[in-house]
Amino acid sequence: MAIAVCSGSFDPVTYGHLDIISRGANVFDKVIVAVLINSKKNSLFSVEERVELLRQATADMKNVEVDSFDGLLIDYMNKKGAQVIIRGLRAVSDFEYEMQVASINKKLDENIETFFMMTNNQYSYLSSSIVKEVAKYKASVADLVPPVVEEALKRKMAE
Known part of the structure; x- marks a missing residue:
């Protein structure tokens, strides 16, 4: 059984994230969407809120599970028996960073592969940061x- 992990902060989850998750779910037997617990990052939503939003947003994807983790992704993957990391790429600029991360992950565990997926063109500009900025000014x-x-x-914005 091929188990893949799609990790990130998902603060909040966007249609771009869901595009990568659903396409990954079409390729792999199981996809675990793993919310990274990063205490250094000033997040709008708590980890619990992000996990719940992801669960609701992926409810119709039968082979998708949502979880959270702290520490190294490689350690989490080994705990879950996962073999593949799914990473979405919006632009060439994403690739340079993602290649470095994939390289260190491969050094940490040579059995883990990274699967890069180009985002759908309609979401190539989309990020959680942009969503929060737009929402802050009460735009749709x-x-x-x-x-x-x-x-x-x-x-959240009303608080």
């Missing part, structure tokens, strides 16, 4: 995130 994010995330953003 309806075509950027699932409805559950849009509602959560509205509540």
Whole structure:
């Protein structure tokens, strides 16, 4: 059984993330979407909120599981019996960083492969940071995130 992990901060999850997750789920037997716990990052949503939003957004994807982790991704993958890391690329500029990360992961565990997927062109500009910036000014994010995330953003921005 091929198990892949798609990790990130997902603060918040966007349609770009979901595109990569669903396409990965079409390739691998199981995809674990793993929210990285990073105490140094000032996140809008708590880890628990991000996990719940991802669970709701991926509810129709039967071979997708949502989880969170702290520490090295390689350690988490070994704990889960996963063999593949899924990474989405929006632009050439993403590739340079992702190649470095893939190289260190390969050095840490030569049995782990990194699977790069180009994002759908309609999401090539999309990032969680852009979504938060747009939402901050109360502009519509309806075509950027699932409805559950849009509602959560509205509540957060009202606080």
